[in-house]
Amino acid sequence: MAVLTYIQAITQAMKEEMQQNEKVFVLGEDVGVKGGVFKATEGLIEEFGEERVIDTPLAESAIAGVGIGAAMYGMRPVAEMQFADFIMPAVNQIISEAAKIRYRSNNDWHCPIVIRAPYGGGVHGGLYHSQSVEAVFANQPGLKIVMPSSPSDAKGLLKAAIRDEDPVLFFEHKRGYRLLKEDVSEADDILPIGQAAVKKEGSDVTIITYGLCVHFAQQAAEKLESEGVTTEILDLRTVYPLDQEAIIAAASKTGKVLLVTEDNKEGSIISEVSAIINEHCLFDLDAPVRRLAAPEVPAMPFAPNLEKEFMMNPEKIERELRDLASF
């Protein structure tokens, strides 16, 4: 065991997979000598050479598209989008191609690519370096979307994503990169994609969330603990397709559910979670399912006060939680 930050866990996962399987390679903008703008690929070019750690031209559709081609061939590309916001030029390759290759070819071809991208705000990134983009892709059968909330999860899930036989979008919270630290096993641990995890047991209220918000939820839940309110926290981990069973279990357990996302509310991941609960747990609910999300604006502004107002934080969650608990 060693204490790793979230980003170190990610680097570690890529490194181990590259050591074990020579078909794994990474490509993206500045991933080589610079080691990525956040240093996620630091040290990789030194260890694996520029053949397997490829600095690409500034062209996201090519990064995805070349990766998709290589994946169909039989390689295991790990493509980096420098910021999740810049995945948009690659949407056609991801939705029209990666997601549909297995289905359209009736299982003749498949496309085991991983596309990593840092998402989320709170880093003075303004509109285009702060977005949560998962909802754009969370309606596309054929894709999987993973958003880990801790270093251990990040490592285990990224390794699983690289070994997965299908395309996986892997979104990493950029503010979590250095904020989140914990002991991470050095073993070759793989976490199953598609399974949510109970991060905290409780019996009064349930929070269902993912990514950095899990961290905020934990902080909020602790505050209420002293007042005798215990919170069940379900971390979705894979936000598409969702782990329905785990959602149903977590919602039914307390009957009071708070859904949290850093994304704006309408059309977000937590809308689907709410719909699932509505379909399956109506008679177990003691209060309407609540959604706590960002305001309906295009993205987070740059000015620090506006950014703070937009961002999710433990206080906002605590407030809702308290209110819901006393419903």
Place this chain on the structure above:
Amino acid sequence: MAVLTYIQAITQAMKEEMQQNEKVFVLGEDVGVKGGVFKATEGLIEEFGEERVIDTPLAESAIAGVGIGAAMYGMRPVAEMQFADFIMPAVNQIISEAAKIRYRSNNDWHCPIVIRAPYGGGVHGGLYHSQSVEAVFANQPGLKIVMPSSPSDAKGLLKAAIRDEDPVLFFEHKRGYRLLKEDVSEADDILPIGQAAVKKEGSDVTIITYGLCVHFAQQAAEKLESEGVTTEILDLRTVYPLDQEAIIAAASKTGKVLLVTEDNKEGSIISEVSAIINEHCLFDLDAPVRRLAAPEVPAMPFAPNLEKEFMMNPEKIERELRDLASF
């Protein structure tokens, strides 16, 4: 009044707006001499010339991007994507640009563009000429998404979209193009974007849906009428941002709600509708909100039997409706 098909109503709307405002122009692939692959722009080049009816190179990001530039300048571009499936290369221009121009410039610039595209299946189009793509965009504040269900609505809403000060995605059901016919007013009628419409009053069950599915819902509801079950049908018309008030009213009215979409279920428009109902009408519900949607596969296959199995139809709705009514 004259009987118009859905597509004639669309042509008519463009024609009238072009006659009234010389800043309105259309651009897209094959919209000129050919009049569009579905003939939506038929006759326009003859009337307005090739300066205002522009056959573009085969490049959707340019069609959107050039339109966005012209819109910022002060024109009223109506861009056609030949099929909704081919809007994907333009996602960056639509989400990163059109949706965010007003907000990011603090109201200094704005972008009154309309992007039209035929969506939906049932025409032997296979995976890439049948998709419902609205969910990709239905999480982006700054955008509006309109999906009319009848010729009159199509005309009134398209005229409204062209006059709107903000970007509007306008999705037309291609199977509806010639299937749907009705008397359409020749007056300069504008329908408000953002408002759902009750298409049928009823008191036992509520169907909330949009696009061609409204037509199927009406057929299903009629079947049940003879058995004494009356159905309220709410046509969303604008699927983003949603008309919450109308949804809440329609759901509360009967307490039994069936949501219908041709799209696959997870992450669809009706997931958001369900979440809204869940938040606001929990104690008015007599049964869990049901979602009727396509199976979770990437898109509709070509083979006629598979296509039929995938497609929404009155029978599927009738079955669910009957079941829900007797809950």
Place this chain on the structure above:
Amino acid sequence: MDNEQNKLVENHELLLEMYREMLRARRIDERMWILNRSGQIPFVVSCQGQEVSQVAAAFALDKDQDYALPYYRDLGVVLHFGMTTKELMLQAYGKADDPNSGGRQMPNHFGQKKNRIVTGSSPVTTQVPHAAGFALASKMEKKQAVSFVTMGEGSTNQGDFHEGLNYAAVQKLPVIFMVENNKYAISVPLNKQIACAKISDRALGYGMEGITVDGDDPFAVYKAVDEARKRALHHEGPTLIETVSNRLTGHSSDDNHLMYRTEEELDEAKEKDGIIQFKEYLKEQQILTDEKETEMEAEIKQEINEATEYAENASYADVTTLAHYVYSQEEAK
């Protein structure tokens, strides 16, 4: 005429094989139109007018090593890579045994792994970066293989064309980009698509070789592809080849091209039909006799008849398979 081309000219058997492949593509396509017009199949998108380019190019490749990433008109390419007439008919009917997609995709959306034909979609040009990806992978694995990707000239205006060619050029990947310029993107004529003189003028901006050849001339196409392949395998990078010919049909069975094209233009195009020119050459050179021709036509006709009947009687995929293969092992569920 250089050596390689000379070899081709002298290899009468090969020339006859090439001719046969072109003819087979043409006759299959013609049959599909008949089936469409008589209501048997809902859709056709044709190779007619481009078979010479397709077949000559494919013959210059190594179909046991190279990867083909064809576009929807490339009947000639996939035939050479090993797709059978029966399989082509199965896909036209959308039947379960269609090896491309089991009837899931529209006709002419090719893909067949065992024959190294990479699965394609409808949105044009997405295959171009894929071709760079295949080349990158085969270069990493030190294989003696190139990837061969085709598209229409209209598709060269998509962003993915630019990004794919640039990527391949920067990393000197073994790819051959072949643009089949038939002068139309559905109804949009060349002068509304591009302002450059030739599509191959784009090669300079990627720092790669570019060449325009007469797509109706099998010798010129063969030579261009053959040289490009050598260049690719010698680590000299990718090549952009433009083959100029004519689309002899509407864009697809849904398109009436006389709405935007004159009869005269079409008649002219038909006169330049590469298959007819090639046949005349073969006859002049006494490589093809009338007898041989009749025999060939008969064989092909029978093959198509059998394939059509087989496909017509074949079953659609069972509806219970609708949700299979979204993800790995989905069918096991």
Place this chain on the structure above:
Amino acid sequence: MDNEQNKLVENHELLLEMYREMLRARRIDERMWILNRSGQIPFVVSCQGQEVSQVAAAFALDKDQDYALPYYRDLGVVLHFGMTTKELMLQAYGKADDPNSGGRQMPNHFGQKKNRIVTGSSPVTTQVPHAAGFALASKMEKKQAVSFVTMGEGSTNQGDFHEGLNYAAVQKLPVIFMVENNKYAISVPLNKQIACAKISDRALGYGMEGITVDGDDPFAVYKAVDEARKRALHHEGPTLIETVSNRLTGHSSDDNHLMYRTEEELDEAKEKDGIIQFKEYLKEQQILTDEKETEMEAEIKQEINEATEYAENASYADVTTLAHYVYSQEEAK
């Protein structure tokens, strides 16, 4: 040297104005770095090394008619189009009165309608099709205006570059595409971005004029833009101009460029600094005196001091405005 360029050489006042604008851009940028390093502002992305190209180009435009679609390094362009030092400082601090975005966007995401500066975003190259759109509209409205759009050389590898240039070329739109080639895309050097010799080699593939000039030479840049503007207004179509110079700083305040760049390379770049060369020229020609220079520097310094103080003390937008302006009249709600 042709007439236009001659006129420029002889117009000493204009040359001094140009120099002053370049200097102003440089000094503002330098101040921003100081503010960043001392923790006052979170982010800087620099114009340093590109001011000569930017200012010389902007001077060849008609800022009362033409539209500018600048990218994040174009301090020199926006200054000339009318953005004030105070406004630039307001945006660096993200304050409410920042005319670009009211503090919503990161610094150097320019846009100011009254000065015909079109709002830009972070994803690179999206502005390129917009420029074609502005040109299309002004052509439709028969205005004597061009649209002038810039980007880095790395950004020329995006699909939108290709689609935007092709669109403009096909319809002969009055656009000037200027690529500021500073030889790096963040850390990625030119040889990993492109395989062509010059970015302007791409012009041929669009059938438009293309030219590469020394970005440190104001006369060459001015002439290229001036000629391109005339061509545009004479309906001769768009032009692709590449200005080659050096990035004298890290990519941004978040980047340590010595991780991928040698000290020697950087020293060499600094020696070629266009501003210094231009100053030397002006002095040699006795257009600029030491006295005038001192005065200029002092004036600029004072302007920057005042602007900085003003911006520092200005307020952020009120948090109640967070949800304003998502749609039209939203604020009325």
